[in-house]
Amino acid sequence: xxxxxxxxxxxxxxxxxxxxxxxxxxxxxxxxxxxxxxxxxxxxxxxxxxxxxxxxxxxxxxxxxxxxxxxxxxxxxxxxxxxxxxxxxxxxxxxxxxxxxxxxxxxxxxxxxxxxxxxxxxxxxxxxxxxxxxxxxxxxxxxxxxxxxxxxxxxxxxxxxxxxxxxxxxxxxxxxxxxxxxxxxxxxxxxxxxxxxxxxxxxxxxxxxxxxxxxxxxxxxxxxxxxxxxxxxxxxxxxxxxxxxxxxxxxxxxxxxxxxxxxxxxxxxxxxxxxxxxxxxxxxxxxxxxxxxxxxxxxxxxxxxxxxxxxxxxxxxxxxxxxxx
Numbered sequence: 001x002x003x004x005x006x007x008x009x010x011x012x013x014x015x016x017x018x019x020x021x022x023x024x025x026x027x028x029x030x031x032x033x034x035x036x037x038x039x040x041x042x043x044x045x046x047x048x049x050x051x052x053x054x055x056x057x058x059x060x061x062x063x064x065x066x067x068x069x070x071x072x073x074x075x076x077x078x079x080x081x082x083x084x085x086x087x088x089x090x091x092x093x094x095x096x097x098x099x100x101x102x103x104x105x106x107x108x109x110x111x112x113x114x115x116x117x118x119x120x121x122x123x124x125x126x127x128x129x130x131x132x133x134x135x136x137x138x139x140x141x142x143x144x145x146x147x148x149x150x151x152x153x154x155x156x157x158x159x160x161x162x163x164x165x166x167x168x169x170x171x172x173x174x175x176x177x178x179x180x181x182x183x184x185x186x187x188x189x190x191x192x193x194x195x196x197x198x199x200x201x202x203x204x205x206x207x208x209x210x211x212x213x214x215x216x217x218x219x220x221x222x223x224x225x226x227x228x229x230x231x232x233x234x235x236x237x238x239x240x241x242x243x244x245x246x247x248x249x250x251x252x253x254x255x256x257x258x259x260x261x262x263x264x265x266x267x268x269x270x271x272x273x274x275x276x277x278x279x280x281x282x283x284x285x286x287x288x289x290x291x292x293x294x295x296x297x298x299x300x301x302x303x304x305x306x307x308x309x310x311x312x313x314x315x316x317x318x319x320x321x322x323x324x325x
Contacts, residue, residue, distance in 0.1 A: 024047045024086075026084060029080050029081045031071075044228070048209060054207075054225065063231040068178050073097060084096045100175075105181040111153055120134075140167040140170055144163040145193070158186060159187065166182070177201065223239075229320070247316055254283075256303065258296065266295065268288075270288070
């Protein structure tokens with residue numbers, strides 16, 4: 001059983017009630033970090049709802065880790081504010097940390113201690129009694145698949161360290177969990193295990209902020225995402241909303257195929273076209289498939305395929321962030 005807080009926890013922690021932002025477990029307002037005149041994070045404003053798995057997506061060096069560091073209270077913002085369940089992190093860092101768990105990328109442990117000993121040490125930062133800590137550690141080691149492992153953590157594999165890092169992040173039964181590149185460097189089995197754990201935690205009502213540069217991983221576990229590039233949040237919302245926001249134009253892509261060689265089409269409305277023997281990829285401002293079909297019919301050509309092709313989120317993401325699809 002997961003450790004439960006007493007009913008008066010919120011009032012004892014001085015957390016305000018009745019706030020209009022109460023459904024936003026994570027909220028930032030123009031969050032900015034400047035290093036030596038360079039804006040590593042530039043005016044990031046986002047909201048993450050209670051119980052949501054939010055994907056924070058961007059290439060390496062885009063500002064993901066710096067943003068998380070400010071939200072969890074490890075880095076002081078140059079400008080802006082961040083809130084965890086309406087607790088302003090910079091003003092009330094201890095209150096925020098009590099309801100927050102954090103799994104950083106490349107987490108480290110005391111290498112001569114076992115998994116249990118490491119967790120027992122970290123439990124002291126949250127004021128857990130010995131009996132409470134032992135019970136919690138037993139639950140967590142079983143939950144992350146490390147029950148019965150007594151070797152020192154210095155000999156742990158990457159996957160074992162990640163699982164222990166997750167147990168550490170959950171030691172205080174946080175309301176909000178931040179995970180920075182949690183599947184980075186894991187083998188396929190480890191990636192699947194973490195994916196299942198994220199879904200399970202979300203089912204338990206945890207709010208999860210999942211940072212990654214791997215779009216496919218984010219899409220599998222997150223309904224809403226935010227895309228950051230060069231320190232700026234360039235789009236946020238559902239995956240469909242983000243795709244629409246990132247698309248550089250509203251042109252429709254149409255693929256047409258015929259048996260044999262396809263002649264150059266003269267259909268009105270074609271903006272650009274590329275030909276490869278029997279196939280053409282057409283870019284138009286509207287869906288002109290009927291017009292294309294009519295033109296080919298007049299030329300006595302049989303259409304073997306005529307379809308609109310929707311760009312994937314990955315195509316749009318790569319084009320926007322990296323400049324190529």
